[in-house]
Structures are given as C-alpha cells and as structure tokens.
Amino acid sequence: RGLAVWDIVGTDSGVYIGNDTDRIALEYHGKHAKLPLAGGWIVPQPHAAALPVKVHLANPSSNPDQLMSRSFDGSAGGELTSVPGAGTGWNTVRGGFVAAGELYTAKSNQTFTARSYDGTTFGTERTVPLNGLNAFGSEAASMTGLTYDNGRMFFTQTDQNSLFMRYFSAESEIIGATKFTVTGGITGVDWRNVKGLFLTDDHLYWVHKDNGSLHRLDWANNAPVSGTDTVIGAGIDWRSSALFTTPAPVASSVSFVAKASNPTQTTSNSVSLTLPGSVQAGDTMVMFLSSNSATSTATDPAGWTRLGQVGATSLSTVAWERTATAGDAGAVVTVNTSEFVRSDLVASVYRGAAVPAGGHAFAAEALIQASHITPQLTVSVAGSWVVSYWSDKTAATTSWTAPGSEAVRHMFAGSGAGHVSELLTDSGVGVPTGTVGGLSATADSATKNATMVSVLLEPSP
Numbered sequence: 001r002g003l004a005v006w007d008i009v010g011t012d013s014g015v016y017i018g019n020d021t022d023r024i025a026l027e028y029h030g031k032h033a034k035l036p037l038a039g040g041w042i043v044p045q046p047h048a049a050a051l052p053v054k055v056h057l058a059n060p061s062s063n064p065d066q067l068m069s070r071s072f073d074g075s076a077g078g079e080l081t082s083v084p085g086a087g088t089g090w091n092t093v094r095g096g097f098v099a100a101g102e103l104y105t106a107k108s109n110q111t112f113t114a115r116s117y118d119g120t121t122f123g124t125e126r127t128v129p130l131n132g133l134n135a136f137g138s139e140a141a142s143m144t145g146l147t148y149d150n151g152r153m154f155f156t157q158t159d160q161n162s163l164f165m166r167y168f169s170a171e172s173e174i175i176g177a178t179k180f181t182v183t184g185g186i187t188g189v190d191w192r193n194v195k196g197l198f199l200t201d202d203h204l205y206w207v208h209k210d211n212g213s214l215h216r217l218d219w220a221n222n223a224p225v226s227g228t229d230t231v232i233g234a235g236i237d238w239r240s241s242a243l244f245t246t247p248a249p250v251a252s253s254v255s256f257v258a259k260a261s262n263p264t265q266t267t268s269n270s271v272s273l274t275l276p277g278s279v280q281a282g283d284t285m286v287m288f289l290s291s292n293s294a295t296s297t298a299t300d301p302a303g304w305t306r307l308g309q310v311g312a313t314s315l316s317t318v319a320w321e322r323t324a325t326a327g328d329a330g331a332v333v334t335v336n337t338s339e340f341v342r343s344d345l346v347a348s349v350y351r352g353a354a355v356p357a358g359g360h361a362f363a364a365e366a367l368i369q370a371s372h373i374t375p376q377l378t379v380s381v382a383g384s385w386v387v388s389y390w391s392d393k394t395a396a397t398t399s400w401t402a403p404g405s406e407a408v409r410h411m412f413a414g415s416g417a418g419h420v421s422e423l424l425t426d427s428g429v430g431v432p433t434g435t436v437g438g439l440s441a442t443a444d445s446a447t448k449n450a451t452m453v454s455v456l457l458e459p460s461p
Contacts, residue, residue, distance in 0.1 A: 013037060013366055013448070030151060030167050030176070036366045046099040046170050048149040048199040050432050052248040054119060055198065056083065057240035058090040058105075061212070065091040068240075071248060074201065077214070077236045085122055095146025095155055095197075096244040100170040100438060101405035104128070104148075105242065106140035106155075114173065116404020119246035123404040128173050136166065136175050145197030145206060146242065152222060154182065154204075156194040161185045163224065171373065171440070182222070188229030189217065196243035205243075212237030252383035252430025253352035253459040256409070257283060259424070261346040265414035271343040272334040275324075279349055283324040286355070286455055287347040289335055290317045290391035292418045296339035304333075307355070310362035310451045315393040315420070317362070317451040321355045344422045346410045348387060352460055356381075359456030361437065365392075370446040374454045376437035383430035387455040388439050391422040396445030403439045430459075 007018040014036035017024065024033040028045060052073045057080070060068050067086035071078035095106040103117035112130065116123030130137055139157060146155040153168045153175075162184050167176030185191060195209035204217045204224050214233040218225035258276035271289070279285070289298055294311045304320040311317075322328075335345060361375035374388045388406065395416065400423040402408045407428030413421035423441050437454040 028151065030169070034366075045151040046148075046438070047434065048147065049098070049245045049247045050434055051201045053200055053245040054248050056096075056244050056246070057196075057238070058093040058096060058243075059241035061237060061239050065089065072233075072245075074203075075232055077233050077238070091241060093242045094140060095143040096242040097146060097148035097153070097198075098244055098246055099148050099168075100440070101403045102170070103244065106143050106146055108141050110134075110137035110141045112136070112140055112175070117246070118405030119249075121404065130175065133175055133177060135179070139164075139179070144209070145194045147197045147199045147204070147244075149199045150222070154197065154199070156191045156197065159192055161191045163191055165222070183224060183226075186224060186226035186229075188227065189215070189224070195239045198243045198245050200245060207238040207240075207243065209239065212239040214238045247432050250383050250430035250432050252385065254383065254385045254430065254457055255351045256407070256426065256428070257349040257351050259346060259348045259409045261410055261412060262344065265342050265344060265412075265419060267340050267342050269338070269340050270334055270336045271345045272332055273345050273347060275328050275331050275333060275347060276349060277330045279324050279329040280351070281324055281326045281328075282351075282460075283328075284350045284353045284355060284457065284460075285322045285324055285328070285347050286350070286387055286457075287320045287322070287333070287345065288317060288389050288391075288422070288424065288453065289343055289345050290315060290393075290420050290422055290451065291337060291341040291343040292393045292420050293339055293341045296337045296341045298338075299336045301333050301335055307360045307455065308362050308453075310364050310453070312364045312393070312449045312451055314418075315391065315449050315451060317389075317391050317453060319360065319362075319389070319453050319455065321455070323354075324349070342414060342418060342420055344391070344412055344414070344420050346412070346422065346424055348409050348424060348426070350385065350457055353385065353457035354460045356456060356458045359458065361454045363452045365448050365450035365452070368446050368448045370444070371440045371442045372450045372452050374437045374439045374441075374452045376435050377454050377456050379431055379433050379436050379456065381458045382433050383459050385429075385457040386427045386431060386436045387457060388425045388437070388441075389422065389453040389455075390441045390443075390450065391420060391452075392443055392447050392450035393418065393420050394445055394447040394449055395419060397421040397443045397447070399444050401442045401444075403441060406439065426457075
C-alpha cells in the first residue's frame, strides 16, 4: 500500500493523478493515471513473446558485429542464421527487447534507441529521449542482459550480483525514474555471470558468460524463483552482446486478396465503392465507413453485417463484414447516410478467414495528439490475422505513418476543411494466441477527433 496521492490535475478531457502506487481501480497505471471524462483506452502493456520464438543474438562470439538468430521451442535451439537487412554495428549493443512492434536497444555509448521491427523488416533507428535520466544511460552502457515484460525492463550489469528493474511505458517511451533491485544472487545463479537474458512463457532464460550454456529459471510475480535453475540446450554457445526475441512465424491459411475504396471524397448522402474483380465466393470482406459528423447515421448495405460503430467529436466510424458470394466480384456497394457528409469507404478482402463472434473492438481518441492506438483483442486461435483501422477528421492531416510491423492496405486523406483521412492495415502474417492490438499509428497532425478499430480474422475450417 502506498502513502498517498501526491497530485491531482483536472483538464477538459479528464483527471490526472500522480501517486506512489502502481494500481488505481484495480488497474496497472505505474505511478500516473488518467481518469477520462469519456472514452479512454487500455494502456498497452506488451508481454514477452510466447513460445516458440526466434531468438536474436547481437554480436555473437561466432559472428562478431552481426545480428544472428535461431529458433527456440523452450528446450532446443535451431541452426544459427544471419538476419537479412540487419547490417552491422551490433557490437555496440548491450541489451535489447521488442515491445509493441519496436526494437529497443541499450548501447555502449549510454544511449537507448528504437526502431520498428516485425521479425523481418527493420525501420529507421532513432534515439529515445532519456529526459534527464542520465543514470539509465550509464546503466545501459554496462548491461550484460536486458529483457521486458508487462511494463517493466529487467536487466543485469557488469560485476553486480543483482537483477534490476525499471518501469518502461511502450506507449510514451518514458523510463521509470527509480531503479529497483528485484533480487540478489539466488540458488544456482550469480548474476555477474550473465551474458544475455530473455523472458518467455513464465520462464527467464540466461546465458553463462564462461561457457555459453543456456539456463532456465521459473518466473512468477515479476521475479525469478530461487532453486529452479536448469541448464538446457546443451551443445550450443548462446553468448552474445544481447539477446531478444520475436514470435516465431505462425502457419496460417489466411491471405489478403485485394482492397477497394471510394475514388474521391465529396459532400453527399451516399458513398460507393466497386469490389475487386478477384473476389471469390467464401471470401471474407471487412468494410469501414468514416464520416465527418458524429450525428449522421449509416444504413447497412444489403447482405452486410454491422460489427459496430464509434463516434468522436465530429466523426463517426462504422464497420461491417460479409461472406462473399460469386456475384460480389466487381459489384458496387453503396452506403447511404442520414446527412450530407464527407465520407471515406474502404473494403478489404481476405481468403481462408472468418470474423469470430466478438472479434472486434472500437475506440475513440481521448486526447489531442497525433498518435492513436487501436483497441486490444484476445486471439484464441493461432494463425489468426488482425485488421487495424484508424481515422481522423481535421483539415490538417495529409498522411499517416503506420506501425512498422503492419502491412499497409489503404491510406487516404481528403483535402480542405472537414475532410476525413484513414489508414487500413493488417498483420500480414498469422499471429500467436494472446493479446493483440494496442498498435499506434501517427498522423501528420494532432487531433482528438479520431477513431480506431481492431478486427480479428480467424482461419476458416
């Protein structure tokens, strides 16, 4: 139990609370919380990737200054292979982890960097501001292992027999000001021997600096369990400057077919698109409409099932889905609205997929900002895809920057006062079970007038 709430600030969008505890209303908020007047969203707290994973080795002893990887199923490691497009410079990395589609690395020059990474493609590297927290820069330069889970960075440092922790928000990229000691040396583990860490499936894996052996510890309540240290993966040298994981590719029968959208954005009480000629019977089509009015209503097109609707100050977004018939190829779909509005209509077509019951979520922006976060969903069938949609209404937005891990299917912005812009992406590959969503896309202008949608596509039988 904490001592007190230290500060309360009221704004036109909600109340901000600063306190010395991590939970408010039984939710994790890590010393700061916002109680919105309306709307709001779940702050992303990404978890470590679940097994099987692809383990990345930065600057391994066998391949200096390179980034290599091998598959890992919890007991055995696969062949060590190079990571295409990784380049060089990995000998300066002292620790790393992937969270919310970003690869974060601690470096020997006391910097903390980030770049988008989906396990295949790297984005442009940038420096994460430390906001005066120079102590963390010093820690970064001396790290021997770094990993992340649920809003926390766990790390070891040269010649220190302790496992440390700092909070880290993947949403704001703010590093916690306090360095905590999780534990000192425990049975079977001297943290001074660590040469790489990663977390997955309630286990902490660490590499011994003297012989490269991989050890596994049980992990519970954000700490290792003493007396559970076990050597696994014999015969492989796991030593490297840093270890980090991404989900192993998940087999999936889902595939993207094509997309269609209205060609222009005009003021009207109807909007139309022509479905792709490649549509086949049995395909799943997901369609989104965004209009520059919170009060305008849309009529469901014949044969389309409404998934839901969300509204912002002067913006409304509706989503539908439909199982295609043979007659849908090249067909025109028209949506009528109750008001004369400017609207965008886009449909994305998938094969081997179906939208499960409850497999969708809607959110409205609560703050004036350029980055907007999709709501989260739970994946129960491995190999599912996730469709993500963002829209805003402002005269200033002309483009969007998608999350680096996403396949962009559609981006459009009108022009002039009151125009609507939108971004449509999907995962492009199957995803493992667990929590998905919480993806941040950034428009080139800030507004509170924005909506976000997540739709799940499960592999069809």
